[in-house]
Amino acid sequence: MHDRSLKQLSAALARREISSVELTRLFLARCEKARALNAFVSLDPERSLAQARAADARIAAGTGGPLTGIPIAHKDIFLARGWRATCGSRMLADFVAPYDAHVIERFDAAGCVVLGKTNMDEFAMGSSNENSHFGPVKNPWDGARVPGGSSGGSAAAVAARIAPAATGTDTGGSIRQPAALTGICGLKPTYGVVSRYGMVAYASSLDQGGPMAKSAEDLALLTNVMAGHDARDSTSLERPAEDYARELERPLSGLRIGVCREHFGAGLAGEVGAAVEAAIAGLERLGARRVEIELPNNRLSLPAYYVIAPAEASSNLSRYDGVRYGYRAKEYADLLDMYRKTRAQGFGAEVKRRILIGTYVLSHGYYDAYYLKAQKVRRLIARDYAEAFRACDVIAGPTTPGVAFAIGAKASDPVQMYLSDIYTVPVNLAGLPALSIPCGAGEAGLPVGLHLVGDYFSEARLLGIAHRYQQASDWHLRAPEGGR
Amino acid sequence: MRLSPEEVQQIAMLARLEIGDAEAPALQSQLSDILSMIGEMQKVNTDGIEPMAHARDVTLRLRADEVSEPDRRDAYQSVAPRVESGLYLVPKVIE
Numbered sequence: 001m002h003d004r005s006l007k008q009l010s011a012a013l014a015r016r017e018i019s020s021v022e023l024t025r026l027f028l029a030r031c032e033k034a035r036a037l038n039a040f041v042s043l044d045p046e047r048s049l050a051q052a053r054a055a056d057a058r059i060a061a062g063t064g065g066p067l068t069g070i071p072i073a074h075k076d077i078f079l080a081r082g083w084r085a086t087c088g089s090r091m092l093a094d095f096v097a098p099y100d101a102h103v104i105e106r107f108d109a110a111g112c113v114v115l116g117k118t119n120m121d122e123f124a125m126g127s128s129n130e131n132s133h134f135g136p137v138k139n140p141w142d143g144a145r146v147p148g149g150s151s152g153g154s155a156a157a158v159a160a161r162i163a164p165a166a167t168g169t170d171t172g173g174s175i176r177q178p179a180a181l182t183g184i185c186g187l188k189p190t191y192g193v194v195s196r197y198g199m200v201a202y203a204s205s206l207d208q209g210g211p212m213a214k215s216a217e218d219l220a221l222l223t224n225v226m227a228g229h230d231a232r233d234s235t236s237l238e239r240p241a242e243d244y245a246r247e248l249e250r251p252l253s254g255l256r257i258g259v260c261r262e263h264f265g266a267g268l269a270g271e272v273g274a275a276v277e278a279a280i281a282g283l284e285r286l287g288a289r290r291v292e293i294e295l296p297n298n299r300l301s302l303p304a305y306y307v308i309a310p311a312e313a314s315s316n317l318s319r320y321d322g323v324r325y326g327y328r329a330k331e332y333a334d335l336l337d338m339y340r341k342t343r344a345q346g347f348g349a350e351v352k353r354r355i356l357i358g359t360y361v362l363s364h365g366y367y368d369a370y371y372l373k374a375q376k377v378r379r380l381i382a383r384d385y386a387e388a389f390r391a392c393d394v395i396a397g398p399t400t401p402g403v404a405f406a407i408g409a410k411a412s413d414p415v416q417m418y419l420s421d422i423y424t425v426p427v428n429l430a431g432l433p434a435l436s437i438p439c440g441a442g443e444a445g446l447p448v449g450l451h452l453v454g455d456y457f458s459e460a461r462l463l464g465i466a467h468r469y470q471q472a473s474d475w476h477l478r479a480p481e482g483g484r
Numbered sequence: 485m486r487l488s489p490e491e492v493q494q495i496a497m498l499a500r501l502e503i504g505d506a507e508a509p510a511l512q513s514q515l516s517d518i519l520s521m522i523g524e525m526q527k528v529n530t531d532g533i534e535p536m537a538h539a540r541d542v543t544l545r546l547r548a549d550e551v552s553e554p555d556r557r558d559a560y561q562s563v564a565p566r567v568e569s570g571l572y573l574v575p576k577v578i579e
Contacts (some may be wrong), residue, residue: 069549095563117576133528135556192542205538205539231547238545270577274525297528300524301526302521302523303521303522303524306518306522321500323564323565323572325560325563325564327565334575334576335575335576340501341502342503347501349507351517352501353514353515356492356515357515357519359495361522363498373530374522375537376535377525377530378535379536380535382529382536414514414517414518415517415518416496428539430539431540432526435574456540467568
């Protein structure tokens with residue numbers, strides 16, 4: 001039961017093979033058994049089971065939808081009323097959400113159960129989940145390795161089959177990179193497709209919520225729930241509702257796959273490159289055609305990102321001052337001292353680094369040299385994609401330069417850590433949709449991710465390409481020990 | 485790009501962060517490394533390029549100036565560190 005697709009679970013619920021309460025209990029028991037992974041920050045069986053009972057009533061009354069009764073794990077960045085929303089930080093360790101995020105409202109309306117809140121890098125800043133106040137998450141494929149980040153808990157939970165599916169957020173790769181490192185699928189939609197309301201802010205011009213699941217088909221069903229206009233997010237797009245599963249069966253004949261040489265250059269692990277090349281060849285066998293493309297400014301993505309994201313973070317995180325919510329230092333001399341001690345004690349090392357970088361690049365005399373420059377570079381990066389999409393329909397490459405690395409391996413060298421997002425970051429700068437699906441095994445048999453980037457609003461097409469690939473391969477069906 | 489210890493402390497003050505003597509040296513070198521990495525972008529010519537402030541060049545919506553939110557002050561203040569009579573308490577600011 002725990003390894004079934006969302007469609008299969010939905011069918012099992014519909015024909016009363018299992019109830020939502022039983023299904024929720026089954027996954028809660030699996031979460032309990034897998035505590036060593038540290039994938040969850042909060043589990044609240046009573047609360048989850050109450051939702052499951054309501055879902056069972058809906059199913060009995062015949063008013064359920066496609067996902068009614070299915071438990072979903074949510075990244076602890078989403079506010080769910082009555083649940084803690086820690087965002088992986090000491091600052092919010094005791095913060096109980098007084099309202100629901102739009103994404104949570106949507107899952108609630110769909111009749112889904114909140115299975116629990118998943119561990120993450122503090123304020124979504126990190127690529128290994130080692131920056132959590134609640135300790136690192138372990139990769140289910142190898143407990144000595146990281147699951148990636150920042151949505152590391154969600155990725156580990158889906159990979160270990162202790163949650164049927166999960167939500168994540170992606171500012172520079174935080175859905176796709178952990179999906180790649182744990183052998184699951186993750187979609188970052190076009191910026192503005194999923195509302196940011198009730199999603200704790202990191203870098204608002206880049207943050208985007210999205211689904212994490214075992215297959216492209218599951219991603220499509222989850223996106224159908226998550227996407228949609230919300231007036232409370234000023235950047236939420238007003239577009240007609242669409243069915244993200246509508247292109248799942250579309251053949252790949254005639255599809256032009258763009259491949260950028262630079263994505264296969266120095267820094268890429270040989271086995272990762274080989275697995276991704278094999279996946280592209282697989283897509284060609286399904287009828288797609290390969291074209292060479294260039295993204296000359298892609299190499300400037302990390303510099304631009306590490307100006308823009310910290311700048312926005314330093315502004316967004318100024319709200320944590322010990323006054324209105326969250327942690328407050330126990331002892332202080334005056335108001336200024338209270339601010340400084342509260343923030344020094346409430347934030348972890350990586351969050352402090354990004355706040356300091358952001359403060360610096362926005363400070364008097366440096367604004368033009370850093371922030372304005374980065375915004376111009378951002379434009380160049382976005383233009384490269386626009387040019388590339390004249391010649392191709394989708395861009396394929398590796399999601400990450402290597403497989404999951406050892407816990408502690410990059411913890412003391414921030415710049416080395418940043419490099420693990422080198423292929424994912426430019427996509428956020430441009431605001432494009434992209435997904436990662438498992439496509440092979442690298443060093444020590446660890447999962448490798450195939451990164452597919454599409455033009456604005458091409459989610460359904462991307463999901464269709466991924467689905468056709470998964471119909472012809474079985475990488476997405478492989479699970480770590482204990483997950484099978 | 486190397487930051488001096490004084491610059492690190494000055495940025496920390498602007499950011500309202502207290503930096504202890506123990507963490508200052510490592511922070512100084514890590515921030516300098518990050519700024520060196522960022523410095524790479526100075527090599528590209530961006531003359532005449534329009535800055536891109538957002539992921540999509542969309543115009544923000546306007547809405548009617550009407551009350552849309554209910555009063556939920558009690559719920560929102562229930563998560564505050566210190567509250568009294570509906571007011572947030574902070575250390576004395578004016579002597």
